[in-house]
Amino acid sequence: MELFAKTLLLCSVLALTNGAPAHQHDAAVDDGHAHAALPDRCEGLEFDAITPDEKGDTYFFKGPHLWKGYHGPAQLSNESFKELDDIHHIGHVDAAFRMHNADNPDDHDHIYFFLDDKVFSYYNHTLEDGYPKQIQEDFPGVPSHLDAAVECPKGECTADSVLFFKGHDVHIYDITTKAVKTKTWSHLPACTSALRWLEHYYCFHGHSFTRFNPVSGEVNGTYPKDARNYFMRCANFGHGGNSKVPKCSDVKLDAVTTDDTGKTYFFAGPMYMRLDTRRDGLHAFPITRAWKEVASGVDAVFSYTDKIYLIKSDQVYIYKGPAHYTLVEGYPKSLKEELGIEGHVDAAFVCPNEHMVHIIQGDRIRDVDLTATPRVVTQEIPLPLSGIDAGLCGINGIDLFKGSQYYQYESAMTLAMSRILPMAKNITSALMGCQD
Known part of the structure; x- marks a missing residue:
């Protein structure tokens, strides 16, 4: 038991048990984009968006690239979500979240991407019919050019909701009533991406993150913390560095x-x-x-x-x-x-x-x-x-x-x-x- 308990302690880096390594890609020329080298998130990046998909794989977006899971190299976003580039030619994602709407199976677990004033809905990496749409068509009252978004199920929030971040303003969108309430959380850093994981909420800013209460925005504990210690496997980072899951x-x-x-x-x-x-x-x-x-x-x-x-x-x-x-x-x-x-x-x-x-x-x-x-x-x-x-x-x-x-x-x-x-x-x- 002592050996296993110590191994569990070493395993407290999320990277060890979730997500598969992404595939290597030719870094010279791909779909018209020239890349001298793939970006390395271990150098300390500010992500544009973070979201899990319907299978639980978490995607980290930066410019035209993404990382699947908590370890592995970058790949081009249009290899997984090609319409984001083919249709919009934006080169980056503003915000993204995985919908939690158990009462509506046609919507539940879909991934929503926000680019400027447009919203894209994907399921099983396939763009849904009728998308992209204007953000106001799907989310009336929610502004364009968002910074971040994250789902908040009932029980963690008052109702099934989505939190949309723009600057220090948080637009709380009620999925059922479509009502929007806006709060200003000036104490919270301006989030460039956000993630819900095991009922905890994380605001990412720079290469750091701050955990917050999704109802009040309250921050408890010592923050910010370096994301490389928790959300990716990087040499010389994390609780024990490149530790392994227990045998x-x-x-x-x-x-x-x-x-x-x-x-x-x-x-x-x-x-x-x-x-x-x-x-x-x-x-x-x-x-x-x-x-x-x-x-x-x-x-x-x-x-x-x-x-x-x-x-x-x-x-x-x-x-x-x-x-x-x-x-x-x-x-x-x-x-x-x-x-x-x-x-x-x-x-x-x-x-x-x-x-x-x-x-x-x-x-x-x-x-x-x-x-x-x-x-x-x-x-x-x-x-x-x-x-x-x-x-x-x-x-x-x-x-x-x-x-x-x-x-x-x-x-x-x-x-x-x-x-x-x-x-x-x-x-x-x-x-x-x-x-x-």
Whole structure:
């Protein structure tokens, strides 16, 4: 676990787990554009626009070039989005964002590019019929010649919205009502591009970025920070420089859980990683970033309703979510008081749409009904193996993790009745993003 936890710490550069290297291109002449050399973002560039596509690959734009993902060389933008140049001949993108509009599947996950007074809509790198349009046709009340744009889903903003930046003015566009409210955030640097990543919002300016609150524009923490330390792989930059993702054979988890929104959390030592849909990558954070009261790691974790339960020693911490977890008043409480058990907990999990938490202690599994008051053990059965590190229950059954391997059972009933150990499976990159 110590090796894996240290490796997670080294992996806190986003470049390590999201995006594929771009392809090299002839730098002499391409589509009529002469280039002495491809630009190098590690030299410190101010991006024109940043946006993820519908697959989660993040694109960084500068002049007629783009970078796909967090590492790799530049390529010409018109090789991925040819109409931006063929139709408009602008040579650069003013702003871009990926639409979040779950109520309208015809619009959801489309990428919008803004060039002067025009807007382009792409899906699967194909320009939608009828585009480009005047910005006012699609986004009435939004000015032209924008500096940056970023989506803001309901729950993070008051309603499903898009934030459009021009100078220090922020035009907040309500996707449903098409109403626009304008605020002036003079304390925030003038953003030349913006990005939403894992419910966090980043304003890029120069070769730096500032994280901000999308509702108030408030900035907490020490900013600006150099983008090369976080959003790209550059020599002599980042938390550990050119570090590598952990090998799957080195993985040893302390706990794992999936919450009601489908986000999966892996815990190892003082670090955790969150996996949404793989579109946004896998990235390591200190546990205190999300659960500030729990500093040095956890023994077990499980999710129930809209809450996440963290078990550390003989204490239970309950956090209410889902967007930003906050400790429920009165916690932590003892294991005995909260769950009716005592002793070290190795793993815990709740299956979807069930109210029973299955708690593994040594070579036994104890069931506790979460709807009962007081909570007591309702069933105790032996396990066919001991030394379990973590457990997870989902639509495909139960996974029990032990070192870099896991054992799969069809259901809690199958686990309870099993007396023969199933064949161990190796943790793979498909399971949690490690390196095979």
